[in-house]
Amino acid sequence: MDQTTKLSFANSFFGRSIGKKQLMAVTGLVLYGFLIGHLTGNTLLFKGAEKFNAYAEFLQSLGGLLVLVRVVLLVCFVVHIFLGIKLTRENRDARPIRYQVKKDASNTSFASKTMIYTGIILLIFIVVHLFNFTLLIPKGEGFNTFEMVAGLFSFPAYVVYYVFSMLVLGLHISHGLQSAFQTFGWNTPKFMPCIKNLSSVLGIVIAVGYISLPIFMFINHGGH
Amino acid sequence: MSTKKIDLTVKIWRQKNSNDKGRLETYTVKEVSTDSSFLEMLDLVNENLILEGKEPVAFDHDCREGICGMCGSVVNGEAHGPEAGTTLCQLHMRHFKNGETLVIEPWRAKAFPVLRDLVVDRSAFDRIISAGGYVSMNVGGAPDGNAIPVPKKTADLSMDAASCIGCGACVAACPNASAMLFVSAKVSQLALLPQGKAEGSARAKNMVEKMDEEGFGNCTNIGECEAACPKEINLTNIARLNREFFKSTLSE
Numbered sequence A: 001m002d003q004t005t006k007l008s009f010a011n012s013f014f015g016r017s018i019g020k021k022q023l024m025a026v027t028g029l030v031l032y033g034f035l036i037g038h039l040t041g042n043t044l045l046f047k048g049a050e051k052f053n054a055y056a057e058f059l060q061s062l063g064g065l066l067v068l069v070r071v072v073l074l075v076c077f078v079v080h081i082f083l084g085i086k087l088t089r090e091n092r093d094a095r096p097i098r099y100q101v102k103k104d105a106s107n108t109s110f111a112s113k114t115m116i117y118t119g120i121i122l123l124i125f126i127v128v129h130l131f132n133f134t135l136l137i138p139k140g141e142g143f144n145t146f147e148m149v150a151g152l153f154s155f156p157a158y159v160v161y162y163v164f165s166m167l168v169l170g171l172h173i174s175h176g177l178q179s180a181f182q183t184f185g186w187n188t189p190k191f192m193p194c195i196k197n198l199s200s201v202l203g204i205v206i207a208v209g210y211i212s213l214p215i216f217m218f219i220n221h222g223g224h
Numbered sequence B: 001m002s003t004k005k006i007d008l009t010v011k012i013w014r015q016k017n018s019n020d021k022g023r024l025e026t027y028t029v030k031e032v033s034t035d036s037s038f039l040e041m042l043d044l045v046n047e048n049l050i051l052e053g054k055e056p057v058a059f060d061h062d063c064r065e066g067i068c069g070m071c072g073s074v075v076n077g078e079a080h081g082p083e084a085g086t087t088l089c090q091l092h093m094r095h096f097k098n099g100e101t102l103v104i105e106p107w108r109a110k111a112f113p114v115l116r117d118l119v120v121d122r123s124a125f126d127r128i129i130s131a132g133g134y135v136s137m138n139v140g141g142a143p144d145g146n147a148i149p150v151p152k153k154t155a156d157l158s159m160d161a162a163s164c165i166g167c168g169a170c171v172a173a174c175p176n177a178s179a180m181l182f183v184s185a186k187v188s189q190l191a192l193l194p195q196g197k198a199e200g201s202a203r204a205k206n207m208v209e210k211m212d213e214e215g216f217g218n219c220t221n222i223g224e225c226e227a228a229c230p231k232e233i234n235l236t237n238i239a240r241l242n243r244e245f246f247k248s249t250l251s252e
């Protein structure tokens, strides 16, 4: 493959609306996978400080692998967010003059029409989350991760903000999963209703899962 | 059903030409038969305007039987009005109440500039078709077509896609002004049949490229298009277009 055909592949795929959407869907699904893994690991909070800290130490001990996973996630985030904003701007430009009256069809979902807003709330959440839990914390020998989490979740306002963000996450992914299937073209009349239901149910399960963590910590380890 | 007469207030988008800013103007129209169609109601508005010495409202129409794809406006925020699976010309006035106010606007999209009043320029669709919405080899006549067996189910899916009349309601209804439902119908009707498969790959790639060039938005899988489509073109066509596009960028 010479240089020009390589360029033209990149251009003919990623330069096109469907190509951008398919990249958006791939990165979204990678992030989705992370959500599931992250939640599964963090349910060890229910098991108490010892189990949870052992898990945290295990993650730290992965060394190079942890770095790799973080880099992949970071790239997916950046691409997903960049494209999300780019696509949304293009879509706004495609209708420079709005309707004076616009009625939405009854069978379209709220989640599907608010992806950019739920996405931006998630972006803010993720940045704050990284600063709170990962970046600003000096983690050395004998660092007590459980205590840190318990400390953060002892503030009622923080718990409320966290719960709100996870509800928003639930909305984003309840449309996101089924949307990604449609974007890849994995839509048949028989299969799609099932995917739509799965997408909604998983969205709720993941949101409830994440919400249960701060509430559990606040009640049991909030020092009240 | 007995014929009734209703009085309406209509707020119609008036715009002299593509450079004019345009505005909604309010008219009253009395004694509209509930058996008449939406376009006949507009005819009545125009007759009154002509009697008053004013410019009649320009709107597109041709067959008035739901098959040509010329008509279409957004009525109270709904493309082709409130009835599902119905073009504006086939919409009866019995679906409206006496004394109701109707806001009537043209399709709104960068790719569909308003020419005058409710008339928009939909030649972007023609250019998308020119980019690949055809079969370029000689496929013979009807007997030749029947020489290649096609499963009934596949033929039906192709016929369903082929029922798209190119009206543009999908673009008008989509929050992103995306033309994906139209393009997917035009790609699907051919991609499903043996005669269309040969050029399938180039077709999807070229038509999508043209669609983007014309300034339509990106699909975000919301479904307003499907709800507005007078021919009830299904979203599974968009999924097929997505597959065809992916295949084509790998192979072309």
Ligand code: HEM
Pocket: A021, A022, A024, A025, A027, A028, A029, A031, A032, A035, A080, A081, A084, A085, A087, A088, A115, A116, A118, A119, A120, A122, A123, A172, A173, A175, A176, A177, A179, A180, A181, A183, B218, B219, B220, B221
């Ligand atoms: C945990 C984080 C996230 C996950 C799991 C996730 C997942 C997904 C998935 C699976 C899709 C569907 C893709 C498709 O329709 O093909 C999607 C769409 C979208 N995401 Fe995210 N996302 C996340 C974070 C974000 C963030 C931070 C933004 C910020 C801008 C964002 C903005 C969007 C937008 C605008 C769409 C709609 C794009 C479209 O349909 O064209 N997402 N997301």
Ligand code: SF4
Pocket: B163, B164, B165, B166, B167, B168, B169, B170, B171, B181, B182, B185, B225, B228, B229, B230, B231, B232, B233
């Ligand atoms: S897909 Fe439906 S709404 Fe869109 S142009 Fe064809 S017939 Fe009209």
Ligand code: FES
Pocket: B060, B061, B062, B063, B064, B065, B066, B067, B068, B069, B070, B071, B072, B087, B088, B089, B090
């Ligand atoms: S005038 Fe032909 S479809 Fe309405």
